Amino acid sequence: MKFYTAWHHYTLLYDGTKMGLFLDGRPCCVKKGTHEAGGSYFLGNLSKGGKPHTGGLRGAVDEFVAYDRVLTPKEIWKIFELGAKGKSLK
Numbered sequence: 001m002k003f004y005t006a007w008h009h010y011t012l013l014y015d016g017t018k019m020g021l022f023l024d025g026r027p028c029c030v031k032k033g034t035h036e037a038g039g040s041y042f043l044g045n046l047s048k049g050g051k052p053h054t055g056g057l058r059g060a061v062d063e064f065v066a067y068d069r070v071l072t073p074k075e076i077w078k079i080f081e082l083g084a085k086g087k088s089l090k
Contacts, residue, residue, distance in 0.1 A: 009080040015070040025080030027073065065089060 011022035013030075020030030063083070071079070079089065 007083075009083050011071065011076045011079070013070050022073075022076050022080075024084075025077040063089060 009022075009024050011025075013020055013022070018030055018032045021028045082089065
C-alpha cells in the first residue's frame with residue numbers, strides 16, 4: 001500500500017502504560033511501556049521495521065484533535081468511519 005496516494009486516518013494514543021498508533025480505525029502498532037515527557041514527535045515521520053522514514057508527510061492534514069483522555073477502540077473506529085464518509089467532527 002502506498003500511503004501517499006489515498007486518504008488515511010491516524011490515531012496516536014498514550015495511556016500511561018502503552019503507546020500506539022491506529023491506522024484507518026484499526027490498531028497498527030501498540031506497545032507496552034512508558035514514555036518520558038519532553039520527547040520529540042514528528043507528524044508524518046513514521047518508522048517501518050525499525051528504520052525511520054524521513055520523507056515527511058506527503059499531503060495535508062485536514063483535521064487535528066487532541067483529547068484529554070484515551071479513546072476506546074470503538075470510538076476510534078467511529079471517528080474513522082465519519083472521516084471515510086467525508087464527514088467532519090465539528
